[in-house]
Amino acid sequence: xxxxxxxxxxxxxxxxxxxxxxxxxxxxxxxxxxxxxxxxxxxxxxxxxxxxxxxxxxxxxxxxxxxxxxxxxxxxxxxxxxxxxxxxxxxxxxxxxxxxxxxxxxxxxxxxxxxxxxxxxxxxxxxxxxxxxxxxxxxxxxxxxxxxxxxxxxxxxxxxxxxxxxxxxxxxxxxxxxxxxxxxxxxxxxxxxxxxxxxxxxxxxxxxxxxxxxxxxxxxxxxxxxxxxxxxxxxxxxxxxxxxxxxxxxxxxxxxxxxxxxxxxxxxxxxxxxxxxxxxxxxxxxxxxxxxxxxxxxxxxxxxxxxxxxxxxxxxxxxxxxxxxxxxxxxxxxxxxxxxxxxxxxxxxxxxxxxxxxxxxxxxxxxxxxxxxxxxxxxxxxxxxxxxxxxxxxxxxxxxxxxxxxxxxxxxxxxxxxxxxxxxxxxxxxxxxxxxxxxxxxxxxxxxxxxxxxxxxx
Numbered sequence: 001x002x003x004x005x006x007x008x009x010x011x012x013x014x015x016x017x018x019x020x021x022x023x024x025x026x027x028x029x030x031x032x033x034x035x036x037x038x039x040x041x042x043x044x045x046x047x048x049x050x051x052x053x054x055x056x057x058x059x060x061x062x063x064x065x066x067x068x069x070x071x072x073x074x075x076x077x078x079x080x081x082x083x084x085x086x087x088x089x090x091x092x093x094x095x096x097x098x099x100x101x102x103x104x105x106x107x108x109x110x111x112x113x114x115x116x117x118x119x120x121x122x123x124x125x126x127x128x129x130x131x132x133x134x135x136x137x138x139x140x141x142x143x144x145x146x147x148x149x150x151x152x153x154x155x156x157x158x159x160x161x162x163x164x165x166x167x168x169x170x171x172x173x174x175x176x177x178x179x180x181x182x183x184x185x186x187x188x189x190x191x192x193x194x195x196x197x198x199x200x201x202x203x204x205x206x207x208x209x210x211x212x213x214x215x216x217x218x219x220x221x222x223x224x225x226x227x228x229x230x231x232x233x234x235x236x237x238x239x240x241x242x243x244x245x246x247x248x249x250x251x252x253x254x255x256x257x258x259x260x261x262x263x264x265x266x267x268x269x270x271x272x273x274x275x276x277x278x279x280x281x282x283x284x285x286x287x288x289x290x291x292x293x294x295x296x297x298x299x300x301x302x303x304x305x306x307x308x309x310x311x312x313x314x315x316x317x318x319x320x321x322x323x324x325x326x327x328x329x330x331x332x333x334x335x336x337x338x339x340x341x342x343x344x345x346x347x348x349x350x351x352x353x354x355x356x357x358x359x360x361x362x363x364x365x366x367x368x369x370x371x372x373x374x375x376x377x378x379x380x381x382x383x384x385x386x387x388x389x390x391x392x393x394x395x396x397x398x399x400x401x402x403x404x405x406x407x408x409x410x411x412x413x414x415x416x417x418x419x420x421x422x423x424x425x426x427x428x429x430x431x432x433x434x435x436x437x438x439x440x441x442x443x444x445x446x447x448x449x450x451x452x453x454x455x456x457x458x
Contacts, residue, residue: 002193028189033084033288034081036082041124044430048060056091059082059084076434085287091261104127106126111135111178116148128352131157135167153386154391170364182214184236187235227296248277255275255276269286311361314358316347330394347372348390357370372386382426385451385454397428400435401429437449
């Protein structure tokens with residue numbers, strides 16, 4: 001039996017009524033649900049089994065929580081472990097845009113993005129024609145976010161690390177802005193003892209102040225007519241509806257209603273309205289999922305051509321033709337890609353978004369963007385592990401060897417592997433057709449090239 005903060009229970013009784021609050025509190029005694037979202041971009045990524053999630057076509061609910069750490073498909077980015085309620089954010093974006101196909105090509109800002117569940121969902125929606133900028137202020141959390149983006153492998157995400165105020169340099173630049181605001185974490189109570197212990201009314205008030213500041217900073221980057229999504233994983237009105245009220249008071253007629261978001265009554269989602277915002281509440285006694293609050297509105301006005309901002313500095317350098325030729329053989333559609341260097345590492349991105357990536361690199365603190373290709377030695381690429389995880393990697397660049405589960409786990413633990421099955425030089429390691437990374441055979445020895453930071457320690 002878990003112990004909930006008394007003040008939290010009192011607040012829920014006041015806000016929800018005694019009966020609804022009692023049902024909520026009782027639901028927090030149950031085991032949390034587990035759900036995943038399939039990565040349709042990955043060749044060789046088998047769809048996970050499980051029960052469907054009404055608002056997420058690629059989402060699946062699992063009856064039991066497997067040992068994800070020991071599943072090679074998890075490390076290969078075949079799916080993302082994302083709570084079902086959280087997947088509703090992608091549904092809101094698609095609905096507000098007028099359908100999932102209308103999301104393709106969008107520029108989306110995902111503020112407070114770590115660990116990356118919503119980011120990867122938006123990345124799948126906008127496609128290779130679009131771009132997602134995922135910002136996280138905490139550097140260690142931003143590093144985790146970047147690792148998850150590498151695994152997802154869509155190649156259309158830039159991870160930035162900085163205060164939300166820095167994004168103001170991109171005023172009016174994004175088609176959609178999503179703020180998953182840091183909160184008191186009430187929706188995580190049945191998952192996290194730490195969340196229960198750290199909760200206080202003072203923390204709720206502090207979070208609300210920070211949420212307003214972040215949301216206003218993020219809103220300034222939204223173009224006219226663009227979609228604005230606000231979310232928290234908490235139940236109280238101070239961090240939810242009352243934040244929306246403060247945003248409306250500050251922004252006035254800059255805000256207006258979004259397109260309708262249809263909700264099936266069988267889903268158990270509690271719909272509401274707060275001024276121009278459509279709101280959606282997820283209570284674990286009503287929905288098979290964790291607690292969450294989401295809201296959507298639009299920036300008023302018609303879409304207009306905005307003046308593209310200028311980068312403050314030049315960070316990316318074009319590669320020479322010889323290097324570009326070597327890099328081109330490592331991707332399935334080289335004509336769709338453009339290559340550049342940043343520091344001592346070579347990167348690729350979709351050519352249609354190169355100017356955007358260059359602008360971001362010269363304006364914000366970008367810690368990862370596109371796909372890390374690796375480094376050139378004597379005219380030949382030494383591939384970065386991220387390249388194997390890129391959905392657009394070529395299977396023709398080097399020999400591929402598909403390995404069974406036990407050998408895949410050996411590789412992912414960065415353990416020694418038998419040399420005989422591999423050809424001399426660099427080989428791609430796959431499992432069930434899904435790329436995991438590279439090894440290099442030198443004579444009778446195999447150098448496991450899997451990144452140290454990602455290796456399985458169990």
